[in-house]
Amino acid sequence: MAKIHVSTTINGEPLEYLCDASASMLDILRGPLGLTGTKEGCGTGDCGACSVTVDGRLMCSCLMLAVEAEGKQIGTIEGMAQGGELHPLQQKFLEMAALQCGICTPGVLISARSLLEKNPDPTEEEVRFGLAGNLCRCTGYDKIVRAVMETAAEMREAAR
């Protein structure tokens, strides 16, 4: 059977691809589209390394069919920095050493951005539960949580 044609928008750019019905969004991002910043850690929605936004909502791209992207706005880590300028979360993660091996980092950043969009002033507990879908095995989460809270504080200050 012929592949399915999908028209979508990825990181603000209109884009088309062909895919099998069974292909996951993650397969297509990492494969034909070459957007390997989105990582696969489990393929079962349990690690969050493949987190993306779909029409602004946080999802695991491994749990979404690529055909479902038709007409949607997909956001991946490659679109988080604006041109050469890092998102405040990206910058803070660097400054506060909130990454070690870095494989979970794209997913954590996408999740954290989504969290702060909904809740610009989260408590530590809210950050911890907000990021519970993103496994990190290196950092023990300490510096990640601190970096997210610190970014939130700076973004609130900047928005004043």
Next chain:
Amino acid sequence: MTEIRYLAPGSLDEAVKAFAAASGAASILAGGTDLLVQMRAGVRQPGTIIDIKKIPALTAIEELGGGAFRIGAAVPGAVLAEHPTFGKAWPGVLEAINLIGSKQVQGRASPGGNLCNGSPAGDSVPAMVAAGAVVTIQGPNGGRELPVEAVPAGPGRLNLTPGEIVVSFTFPDRPKGSSDAYLRMIPRTEMDIAVVGLAVNLSMDGGVVTAARVGLGAVAPTVLLVGDAAAALVGSRLEDAALEKAADACRAACNPINDKRGTIAYRTKVAGVLLKRVAAIAAQRAGGN
């Protein structure tokens, strides 16, 4: 290798026709948080995937007045959480739906999918059972309604006939002094499947329970409506004796298995513990209503 077809019908009729025509070789796609995992593991190999999210009735949230709601079976938990009033009327149902997986999963997972996955451990199911929610089903031979607890037939099995699709859940009127709550036992704080899940829905008047329903999950082949536990609560002021009797009823209703997520002894014990905790939360909420 078999090719898979993908359909995204815009109407319920089309969906039902396609589902019936596939005679068992199709899978319904709502949030896909179970389906994609099962496909990847080779447990499910559908010939056709029918995406129901383009059907208005499946994604609508309708406020029917008096605390009653109808919600589409494919409404994701995160969308329901953003509804201005649903969570006020049915906080237990909402918290249960939003315990299905991570924030990422909540962006996709729906109560309809949770029910139709057929797992006795689905978080939303005990809460909907306790709520007395009614399922609207559409099939090749027309529509029908079933109480939520009548839908599961066993692990992975449903009392649906070929071609039938779960369309929506209707939650009844909410009398004054009513509320609900759901708790589950998981080893971690997040990201686990319920070892036991329990929901209590109460109506209270002057501190006395006037109506109660108790839904209990992950302790039997299907989610249970524990009538004896409810009966023990009705007429009580949730005194220790009444709670102990209701907890006894929950333990007695358990028919669990030993598996990787819990033992028979542990699950049975926890069912009683949760009954008391959940009833207290529901009562506090009902008192506040």
Next chain:
Amino acid sequence: MNEMSTKWIGARTIRPDGADKVTGRAQYSADYNMPGMVWGKILRSPHAHAAIRSIDTSKAEALPGVKAVVTAKDMVSFPVDKAVALGIQDMRWMARNMLAHEKALFHGHPIAAVAAINEQVAAEACKLIVVDYEVLPHAIEIEDAIKPDAPILHDFMKHEGKPSNIAGTMVLKAGDIENGFAEADVVVERTFTTRPVHQGYIEPHACTVSYAADGRVTIWSSSQGQFMVRAMTSLLTGIPQSNIRAIPAEIGGGFGAKTIVYLEPVAVLLSKKSGRPVKIVMSRDDVQRATGPAPGSLMTVKIGAKKDGTLVAAKGDFYLQAGCLPGSPLRGPVGCSFAAYAIPNVLSTGYDVVSNRSKVAAYRAPGAPHGAFAAETVLDEIAEKLGLDPLEMRIRNSVKPGDKAIYGAVFGDVTFTETVDAIRKHPHYKAPLDKNPRPGVKRGRGVASGFWYNAGGESSVQVNITEDGNVVVTTGHPDVGGSRASIANVVAELIGIEHGRVNVIIGDTQTIGFSNLTGGSRVTFASAMVATASCEKVIGQLKDRAAKIWKIDADAVKWEDGMALPAGDNAGKFPPLSLKELAAKANEMGGPIGTQVQLNTTGADPGFATHCVDVEVDVDLGIIRVLRYTAAQDVGRALHPSYVEGQIQGGVVQGIGWALSEEYLYDKNGKVDNATFLDYRMPVCSDVPMIEALVIEIPNSKHPQGVRGVGEAPIVPPLAAIANAVYDALGKRFFALPMSPPKVTERLDAAD
């Protein structure tokens, strides 16, 4: 060196690999493709234990789109009677782990591999391979594997003259154990079990390889040592090392388990046979089922003490699961459990037990957390029996410089008591703890210590001055936890220039000299030492150039703040020459400036850690949560404090998972029953509190910057610290991990 002003050493600089990692541009093992590439897939055993009578690959080979099929027959053969060592690995076992030879030894054991035009065809081809198995009874747990009538995995293996699943033993002794216990006023003996736990790196193993028409091989993969990848691939394929270029991809976590390979040699064989580049990516299921967890254990520890708390005798029997082939990390529990204490009489014995599960791999301080769980729990009980503060008792018994360690070395600096003291004086240890905060909730506090050897070994570092007068450093070590950031700090400090002018990269096997594995808490120690030697040589070159330009003696030139200066008034008066100026004149004054230093480093003194933890127990549900955690460790010198803290915090949280929720579960067919992140329960963000890392810096006198290894000691104390805290909360001791809710309620409901 330690008195020097430190502008960059100890600074929290931004890591050189950071921007690529936060933007998704960093390339990990699965992110790389090659032109004309095909996909490899591994056929795995559906039986826990079976003899392989025959493998028929003809139908798979005939399937359109299949490019190659390989089995163990395509590998270089390593007969079982002749050991071939590569580091701590034995190629006999590595070969059999990568592709089953005589037998399938665990459910998931690789049997054959296929390369095909895509993953679907490769998977289809795997189904067409016909394997004639003779299914055999299996043994999973240690208790089952050492029973007299246990199914024997390897008929060539004997223990005490009889066929056995005990592959080997390790014994360390001091003094006379019987006399020692006879002197003791109090003796406590307990038996412990721990379950295998997976390293849990988020990046599954993957590789992309090319065997070119001229026999040259390129391997792109992530590992804890590209030279190990090259050596193992060479040994298993017969291709000389000079023809194998192993390029280290960014590594998405390893924690020890990526010190061996599973895929690369197999992929090279497929590439050679198919004439195409081959990519293989493991699924999470593959990773959990068939890559090394840390061993489970069965341990008995007996310790005797005098009334005043002086330890007089210690005996340990440590049975560790090796998995299906020999090689559990016996030196962990056998050597580390009692190492921090001056105990005159010790008998420590390890047993390497094979059973039908995947071969274990290193995991952060391999074997040491097991032993510390047992020994530090028994010590807690002794302290309690004697009415002593558990930290006081540890200080009283600390080894001293010059003491001979049970494992043979003589202690140089010993900084154990400093870690204990740091906890003792910390507000956490002194803070009041409400042990009964609410009905049904109990709280407790526990402490424990840990020891790890640390290591030196081979490292190579190039320092090259660019034509525009900046610095590029190349090391031979994959960076798992921020080693590039640390080395950038060291080099900026030593050359005396702004940190931003130093770039650190990791070389591949053909561009940098041999460098041993990233493991054993050795990389920052060794590579900082070698980078220092490289910088000294480069500074020597720079001084020579300045001397030539000024036409004075090289000894009359000094190097300060990134500039050559006349060493004193006698040297003459010259304006300083900056690095940029010297670089610009490099070619006319003798050619490019740069060097590579290769050393086998020594002087890595052991690491000590002491931890304090508060837990809360939901008594009715048996759920234990960690409320507060403080971890003290002597790190010698923190070259980059953030990544030192990160190592400690990460190690502690892995320890929390090990203590409370992680375990391997098998079904009755010997198949892993929880091979997903859903049911293999690693701590998530909401499970843990902030982890306070108390970084103690007592410079290691044998290292130019004073570095001591950091990465492993942090995972040693948590298991016992948490168990001791749970005892403080509940009044019942737990001797089995994990302390999962059903086990906690069962223990609480038990009569004793």
